[in-house]
Amino acid sequence: MVPAPDRFAPGPLAAVFRRILQGLLTAWAAVSLTFLALRLAGGDPIANLLAQGLASPTQASNLRRALGLDQPIWTQYLHYLGGLVRGDLGVSLYTSRDVSTVIGERIPPTAALASAGLIVALLIGLILGVTAAWSSRRPIGIVAGLLSSLALTLPVAVTGVLSILGLSLAFRAIPGADFLANLQSLVLPAFVLGFASSGGIARLVQTGLTESLNKPYILAAKARGLPVGARLLWHALRPALPPVISLTALEASFLFSGTVVTETVFSRPGLGRLLVTSILRGDFPVAQGIVVMAALVYTGGHILADLLALAIDPRLRRLI
Amino acid sequence: MKRGWVTVLPGLWIGLVVLVSLAAPVLVHVSPLQPVADPLSPPSVSAPLGTDSLGRDLWARLLYGGRVSLGVSFLAVSLTILLGGAAGMVAAMAGGWPDRVILWLANSALAIPGLLLAMLLVAAVGPGVPAVVMAVGLGGAPGFARLARSVFLQVKQDGYIAAAAALGADLAWISARHVLPNARPKLVSLTATHYAWALMGTVTLTFLGLGGDPAIPEWGAMLNAGRADLIGAPWAALWPALAISLTVLSVHAIADRVGR
Numbered sequence: 001m002v003p004a005p006d007r008f009a010p011g012p013l014a015a016v017f018r019r020i021l022q023g024l025l026t027a028w029a030a031v032s033l034t035f036l037a038l039r040l041a042g043g044d045p046i047a048n049l050l051a052q053g054l055a056s057p058t059q060a061s062n063l064r065r066a067l068g069l070d071q072p073i074w075t076q077y078l079h080y081l082g083g084l085v086r087g088d089l090g091v092s093l094y095t096s097r098d099v100s101t102v103i104g105e106r107i108p109p110t111a112a113l114a115s116a117g118l119i120v121a122l123l124i125g126l127i128l129g130v131t132a133a134w135s136s137r138r139p140i141g142i143v144a145g146l147l148s149s150l151a152l153t154l155p156v157a158v159t160g161v162l163s164i165l166g167l168s169l170a171f172r173a174i175p176g177a178d179f180l181a182n183l184q185s186l187v188l189p190a191f192v193l194g195f196a197s198s199g200g201i202a203r204l205v206q207t208g209l210t211e212s213l214n215k216p217y218i219l220a221a222k223a224r225g226l227p228v229g230a231r232l233l234w235h236a237l238r239p240a241l242p243p244v245i246s247l248t249a250l251e252a253s254f255l256f257s258g259t260v261v262t263e264t265v266f267s268r269p270g271l272g273r274l275l276v277t278s279i280l281r282g283d284f285p286v287a288q289g290i291v292v293m294a295a296l297v298y299t300g301g302h303i304l305a306d307l308l309a310l311a312i313d314p315r316l317r318r319l320i
Numbered sequence: 321m322k323r324g325w326v327t328v329l330p331g332l333w334i335g336l337v338v339l340v341s342l343a344a345p346v347l348v349h350v351s352p353l354q355p356v357a358d359p360l361s362p363p364s365v366s367a368p369l370g371t372d373s374l375g376r377d378l379w380a381r382l383l384y385g386g387r388v389s390l391g392v393s394f395l396a397v398s399l400t401i402l403l404g405g406a407a408g409m410v411a412a413m414a415g416g417w418p419d420r421v422i423l424w425l426a427n428s429a430l431a432i433p434g435l436l437l438a439m440l441l442v443a444a445v446g447p448g449v450p451a452v453v454m455a456v457g458l459g460g461a462p463g464f465a466r467l468a469r470s471v472f473l474q475v476k477q478d479g480y481i482a483a484a485a486a487l488g489a490d491l492a493w494i495s496a497r498h499v500l501p502n503a504r505p506k507l508v509s510l511t512a513t514h515y516a517w518a519l520m521g522t523v524t525l526t527f528l529g530l531g532g533d534p535a536i537p538e539w540g541a542m543l544n545a546g547r548a549d550l551i552g553a554p555w556a557a558l559w560p561a562l563a564i565s566l567t568v569l570s571v572h573a574i575a576d577r578v579g580r
Contacts, residue, residue: 029428038444153572155520157527157540158561161547165558168551257435264528265547275436276528279443287443295432302431 015310023303030295035080038284039073067091067285089289094281099289103271110270113189113262114255120194121201121251124151125244128198129205133213134232145206151199156258160192160265189266193258197251204247208240242312249305256294327577330570337567341386352380352537360553370555372545382559385537389526389564392453392538393519399457400514404464405507411465412472413495423469426462434459438521439530448532456521460514471506475499505578512575516568523564539564 055063064070067090068079083090089099128144128151135141167188212218213236221231260272271290278286340347350356355375356367363370369378411422429437441455475481476499484494523540525531531541539560546557 026428026431029424030431033428034432034440037440149572150569153516153520153568154565155524155527155568157524157543158564161543161550161557162561164547165550165554169554254433257433260435260439261524261528264544275439276530279439279530280447282443282446284443287440291432291436291440294436298433299431 016307019303019306019310023299026302027296027299030299031081031084031292032077034288034291034295035077038288039076063093067093084292089292090285092278092286093283094278099285102274102286103289103293106269106271106274109268110256110259110263110272112186113193113259113268113270114252116186116190117193117197117255117258117262118248118252120190121197121255122194122248124194124198125201126205128202130209130232130237132202132206133209136210144202148199148202148206151195151197151202153199154196156192156196156261157265159195160189160262163188163192164265185266185268189262189268192265193255193262196258197255200247200251201244204244205237205240208243209236212236212239242309245312246305246309249301249308252301254298254301256297326573330573330577333566333570334574337386337563338390340383341390344380344383344387348377348380348383350377350380352376352384353535360549360556362553363555369559370553372542372556373549373553378542378556378559381537381542382539382563385539385542385560386563388449388536388538389519389522389540390567392449393456393515393522395453396456396522397460397511397515397518399453400460400464400518401511403458404461405468407461407465408468409472409495409499411469412476413491413499419469422465426465429462430466434463434517435521435524438525439528442525442530447530449536452522452525452531455525456518459521460518464510464514467510468503468507471503471510472499475503478502509575509579512571512578516571516575519564519571520568 061070068076071079080090087100089103091097092099092102095102125148128148131144132141132148136145215236218231218236221235226235256271259270260275262268263270263272264276275287275290278284278290353376355371356377357364357371357375359371359373359375361367361371361375367377367379369382372378372381407422407426411419432440438455438459441458442451445451445454481494481498484498489497523538523543526538526540527544529541529544531538534541534545542560543557543564546553546555546560550557
């Protein structure tokens with residue numbers, strides 16, 4: 001049956017608008033969940049300070065009043081939401097500085113690590129995926145498949161520590177620890193982080209490529225005498241890319257949780273380290289601010305992924 | 321069906337790890353908490369895997385650590401399955417607004433990356449082993465609920481469910497006697513995958529130092545402690561790294577196998 005040409009299909013703008021609205025709703029829910037989880041399960045954060053002997057009872061009650069903790073939870077919640085809209089995330093319990101300033105200072109090193117990691121993830125993912133699909137019966141293809149399984153399953157903590165160990169053993173003979181220190185500052189962390197995210201990309205490339213390699217147009221290209229490289233990269237890989245592009249947008253926002261571990265392994269300063277230390281110190285406004293920010297970035301990444309998919313494949317517009 | 325070493329080895333390894341962890345008091349005669357030799361001694365006859373930076377026997381710590389790591393992740397995954405499974409069951413069987421509410425809650429929780437959600441829960445309760453169990457268990461529940469819901473929905477489509485309903489069976493009876501048994505094969509595979517994630521989450525949180533007292537032998541905490549002396553005494557980090565990798569890989573391999 002030929003679809004009626006005048007059938008109503010929402011325009012691209014309507015789809016984009018609806019998707020953004022959905023994203024905002026999810027972001028609000030995630031923010032509320034973060035707030036409620038910390039307040040309802042966590043009880044009184046100031047009690048921690050009292051227990052550690054970091055504040056006298058008078059100081060504690062003053063602090064409670066200053067932070068608005070003496071008010072009912074719904075007032076605090078509305079207050080927090082109102083502050084969030086204005087970019088105000090409260091103040092740190094330990095340094096009394098603005099949480100948004102504290103977080104802002106730590107964004108550059110984490111953003112550098114995450115973007116380097118993303119580039120590595122794409123490179124490794126494409127190489128492993130193409131190799132696994134193209135030489136699926138040969139040892140090299142099997143090794144590529146195994147590597148992507150390892151990337152998917154091994155915790156970043158393990159791959160990180162093992163990579164430092166491997167590298168230090170390999171370069172033990174070479175004098176000049178500077179070289180090693182340089183490698184450890186960005187290249188190695190980016191590799192460890194990127195490797196962890198490359199597994200999903202590799203799997204997606206592999207399945208997409210395997211599917212399109214069996215299509216008649218590949219046989220036709222072969223019959224026309226096109227070289228292997230052109231067949232593989234131009235004819236077969238292209239139709240496999242749209243899902244990879246959306247996954248990459250998701251991975252980009254997901255990389256943040258990978259940076260938490262990577263920063264610990266390589267003792268790099270950044271948002272991830274800040275989150276761990278603020279949890280250990282009971283500095284809940286900072287921890288809350290980082291998680292809220294990550295949830296917002298993550299939701300944004302989801303929206304971006306869906307919009308990219310929409311841009312690539314117009315058929316999806318009806319589904320949203 | 322191919323039944324090569326790929327199938328047998330993971331099962332053997334898991335069996336070995338569980339057995340050795342359970343039998344730790346019989347297999348080692350030194351305390352995992354007290355120093356037995358010089359700090360960072362290399363592997364020797366008295367300390368087969370060497371000692372850590374405080375001179376504690378790594379073989380003892382690895383075995384007792386297995387109890388903690390495997391036990392914590394087992395408790396956590398049980399929490400995930402009970403909570404996520406129940407939510408998924410209610411959503412799938414009741415449909416309507418309970419389904420929409422549960423799905424919306426799960427999706428909102430999934431808008432926070434898994435590790436951060438777990439860290440948030442640790443922050444709420446305060447670092448320690450109970451916090452890790454709760455964080456990993458609750459953190460896995462939204463994802464499990466969504467997957468379990470789709471498994472239950474699939475089973476619900478089958479003809480015998482309609483037949484049971486036509487015979488007058490109520491929703492609770494159908495859920496317990498018809499849907500649950502028939503969903504079991506898929507649920508087992510899901511559980512195995514989630515166990516691997518729980519173990520990964522557990523060692524990640526303890527690696528980050530959120531497991532409380534660092535004296536408690538635990539694989540993730542041991543890995544983190546071994547990091548300081550990586551060049552001079554690689555064994556302190558190598559053993560926990562190997563134990564974690566092999567166990568996580570084996571559980572994934574088994575989950576893959578069961579899922580097929």
